[in-house]
Amino acid sequence: MGRRRGEALEAAILEAAWDELNERGYANLTVDSVARRAGTSKPVLYRRWADKRELVEAAVEHRGIIRPVTPADTGSLRGDLIATLTELSEERGPFLTQLSLLLAGYFAEAETSFAELRDTLLAGRRSGRDEIMERAVERGEIDPAKLTPRIASLPFDLLRSETMMTRRPVAPEVIEEIVDTVFLPLVR
Structure with missing residues (x-):
């Protein structure tokens, strides 16, 4: 497998962050553990996100979990x-x-x-x-x-x-x- 870049790398990092969040919760998630899981380094993460908080926000957004309600239209x-x-x-x-x-x-x-x-x-x-x-x-x-x-x-x-x-x-x-x-x- 070649070296990941751009969107492929970012997606791998965000999936790793999501997995870490699910397994450890925010308090126990670290940038280091996300980098290890994604198969990259901490500096790669810090080039994209300033801190753990921004990384987690991006992971939640990436997963599309918090999205607008699609309202039903039943006529009433x-x-x-x-x-x-x-x-x-x-x-x-x-x-x-x-x-x-x-x-x-x-x-x-x-x-x-x-x-x-x-x-x-x-x-x-x-x-x-x-x-x-x-x-x-x-x-x-x-x-x-x-x-x-x-x-x-x-x-x-x-x-x-x-x-x-x-x-x-x-x-x-x-x-x-x-x-x-x-x-x-x-x-x-």
Whole structure:
């Protein structure tokens, strides 16, 4: 195998960083261990990333784990929310909870949060949540005067909280309760 350069080398390093993060967590991951695993040297890593924190951010971004929500379009606010929350719960929920545990040392060191990391990695991209809410306003299903940013994020925040507490996908009846009992009465 020839010497890797450019994108191939960078991808190998980011995969190595991801593997180290999964096995050791942020606190025990070192630039040296990533370099060894990637079959390269520390100076090669430091030419691309200033420190361990930047390397881990790049690895998380490279894996595409934190990405915008693809909103369902069922024709109704209730249907869109239930379908989107269900997909999030089944595909990402427990894994994102695990990721937040792996990154606990990162959040402490960077004095940041999962929300801030998400905002950094998604900068400039349109929010699926906002798309759902905008469509519902256009259809007349939501009173825009009642739709504050906190209320718009509420169903997603409650789903995340439930997932973090159980570390399992959220039951369909719980998702329906979040939408029907908590969210919809606030926006109508």
